[in-house]
Amino acid sequence: MHDTPSETRRVRLSCEEADILLDNLAAHYRLFAPVRLPGRGRFSDQDAIRYAEVHTVHEIEHARRSHFSPKEILFPVSQTLFYLMDDALQEPQDDPRDMLVFLRACDIHGIARLDDIFLNNGPEPEPYYARRRARIKLALLECRHSLDEHCFCVAMGTNRTDAYAMAVRCDEGQLLVEVRDDDLRPALPASAAPADFTPEFPTADPQPVVVPDADRLQSAIRDHGFFAHPMWADYAKRCIACGRCNTHCMTCSCFTAYDIAYTEQPNAGERRRVWASCHIDRFTDMAGGHAFRDENGSRMRFKTMHKIHDFYQRFGRHMCVGCGRCDASCPEYISFATCISAISRVLEER
C-alpha cells in the first residue's frame, strides 16, 4: 500500500504503535527530544530536562520546557572544528545520519533565527552548522497552552508554525500524530487509526508582554540617549553576570574558539569552538586588557538590544522567540520579558 505523495496523514497511536513509529523512524534518523535526567538538576533531588537521543515515546518529556534549548543539537556547546598534527589539518567526522528533533513552536522559530545567523548573515554559510542543518527534520511537540508563566511566544509571534515534518500530541497515554513529510509517512505503523488531529497553538501569554516597536526604539537610541536610561543602572546592581540567560537561550549563537595542544602529544592538538556569551566575563576582552562592557547593566542592555532591536534591523524579525528560558534560569530573578515591557513603557512615555 502506498500513500499518495504530499498527503498529510493524521492518526492516533497506542503506546505500542507509537514506539513502533519511533522504531521505524530510528531506522533512518537519530531521534532527539527533551528527556528527564533524574537528580541531575541544578538543585539536589531535582531533575534536569535536556535534549538527548531517545528510542521510546515515554522517554520524551511532554509536559515541561527543556532547561537548555535544542540549539545544542545544531550548535554544540563545544565542538572540535579540526585536529592539528604537525602540518596536517583534519576535520572530525560528524555523525552522517539524519536527525529528527522533537521541539516546540517557539524553538522551531528559534531554528529559523539560528539559520539567519549561521546561514544568511555573511557571504558564505557557516559550514559546520550548515552540514548538520541539512540533516535535520523537525517534529513539533504541540503546546496547546503556554507551558508555564515564563512563556511569551504569543507576544513574539512565534506561537504558531507550519514548518514541521510531523507534529505530536500526547493524549492520555496515546499519541496523536500529524505527518506532513513524505519521507516520514512510511514509518507510521500499518495499524494506525485515522484521527482528526491538527496541532493547536497557544493564543495568549500567561502575562501580557509588550514588545517595543523597533523603529521607535531605534530613534530612542539614536536621538534620545536611551542607553543612558536609569533602568540599565538598576540591572547593573542586580545582574551577577552568570551567563545562564545566554546559555539557556534558544537563539544566543555567539561563540569563541581556541587551540589546544595535547598534553601527551604537544605536536598534536585541536581547534575547539565553544559557546561564549555577552553576559559572561571576558566576552569583550581585547588585546591590551580593555573590556568595553565591564559593567553588568551594559551587558543586559546589549543582550536586550540584540534580541529585540539589532537583529530586527538586519533580518526583519526579532531574535528573541519568547521561549522563556532566560527568565526561567536567571538566579537573580531578572525577567527579560519584564525588561522589554518596561522598554515599551519608556517609549510610550516619551
Place this chain on the structure above:
Amino acid sequence: MSTDLNTKLIMRNAYRITSDRRHTCLRVRVPGGHLEARHLSLIQHIADTYGNGTVHITTRQGFEIPGIPYEMIPEVNRALAPLLEALEVAIGVPLDDTTQGYPAAGTRNVAACIGNRVCPFANNDTTALAQRIEATIFPNHYHVKVAVTGCPNDCIKAHLQDFGIIGQAAVEIDAARCIGCEACVTNCRKRVTGALELQNMIAVRDAQRCIGCGECVLKCPTGAWSRNPHKFFRMVILGRTGKKNPRLAATFLEWAAEPVILAVLRNVYKFIDEHIDRSLPKEHLGYIVDRIGYPAFRDALLDGVALNPQARVAERLDFHGYWHTADGIMQW
C-alpha cells in the same frame, strides 16, 4: 508534704530537674527539625494548660515546656501522645505505649539544617535523613548527639556533635559541555578548597581536594557539572562543647553511603556499653574514646559494616580544640 521523686526516672522520661523545686520542664523532640505547623497548637496547649505558658526553643531543635508541676507528668504524657504518634511513631521510631511520654532522653533529638526542601546549597533532604537516623537510634539511654547538615557550610553545627553527617555531592563533569569559563574554578578556589583547574580549557577536579559541596553545579552556566544522584555523606565525629576540652569534630568517614552511616550509628551503642566508666554519673562518648583510643573505636564502629567502594576512613582524627588547663589564661 514534700515531693518525693525518682529523678533518674523523671529524666529518662524527658523531663528536667530544674532550678525551681516544684516544677519540671518537658523536652519535646522534633527529629529533623521540621514539623507540620498544626502540631504547634498541641505544644501551645501543653504550655498553657500544664506549664507556665512559655516555650523555650532549644539549639537541638526541640521545644522545652517549663513550669509543669511534677505531679502533672502522667497527665502531660497522655496529652503528648498525638505528638509522639506524629513525630516519632510515624517515622518508624518503635514506641510501645505513646501515652507514657518519651521512653528515653539520653540519645538526643537528631537535628538537621533546613536542607534541600528550602536551601539551594543542600545536597540532600536533611530532615528525612535525620528522621531515618532517629528511627535507627532512638529510644536509647546513652547520651549521643547526632545532627545532619546538607553541605559543608554546616549550618546545623554538625562539628559540635558526637556524630555530624554532612551531605556530599559526587559531582561529575560532562566535558563536552564545558566552555572553559572558569566560573566553577574561581568559585572553588575562592570559596571552597581549590579542587578545580582548567586543563586544556576544560575544568578538571582533584578528587583528593574536592569535599563534595556541590557549588560547581550551582555555578556552571552550561550544566556541565551535575550531581551523581547517589547520595554520599561525610561523617565528622566527637565534636563537643563543655568544660574540659571543647573541640570541633574530626572527619571519620568521607563519601559514605547512607546504609554505612546508619550501620555505624547502630554500632556506637555497643561500644559505649562495653567501655563507659560506670563509676561516673555520666561519661560522654568523646571522653570514653579519649581513654580507649581511636583505633579501637574505629574498629567497633566499622564492625560488620559493608563499606561502599567510594567510602574512605580516616587514618587518624585531627581535632581542633583546647584544654582549659593548658590555656594561657588559666596559667597566668
